[in-house]
Amino acid sequence: AIAGEDCGLLIFEFSGGxxxxxDANRYNESNFADPRYTFGEFLVEGNGGAIRLYGDGRLTMQHLGEAEQDHHQYIHTRQGPGGDSVHATQRHFVERLLDGQPFETGGEEYLKTLTVQEACYLSAERRAPVGVSLLHQDRMR
Known part of the structure; x- marks a missing residue:
């Protein structure tokens, strides 16, 4: 059996205010026909509006005071698990290795993600907020 968390509620305070x-829970599957297609729904809200990913793969944008509209540049397919995201990722990596162009995301970006993840676990362990910039200093003591 895999030991780990099933849900999480994280609050972030970014520099500048x-x-x-x-709010994530892997057991609350969507009501769409294929709940494993997107593995859930995602909503990003900001001062100017919102971006939504629905469980059927539809991506929309909504500016404040305006109607929600489909993001027409976003193309997804229903091939393979998760819209064939694994194939697309591997294809991207192979293409970049062959043509020498930069990857969409690199190791440095992924390390930032791991740093935030580690801060979340440390915060839960301490039952207190943890500053990401202090994370590595804390672990070294």
Whole structure:
């Protein structure tokens, strides 16, 4: 059996004042025909509006005071698991290795994600907020 968390509620305080909240639960599957297509729904809200990913793969944008509209540049397919995201990722990596162009995301970006993840676990362990910039200093003591 895999030991780990099934849900999380994270509150972020960003430099400059913005705050963010991430409420995730892997057991609350969507009501769409294929709940594993997007593995859930996602909503990002900001001062100017919102971006939504629905469980059927539809991506929309909604500016404040305006109607929600489909994001027409976003193309998704229903091939393979998760819209064939694994195939698309591997294809991207192989293409970049062959043509020498930069990857969409690199190791440095992924390390930032791991740093935030580690801060979340440390915060839960301490039952107190943890500053991401202090994370590595704390672990070294």
């Amino acid at each position: 913005p705050i963010g909240m991430w």
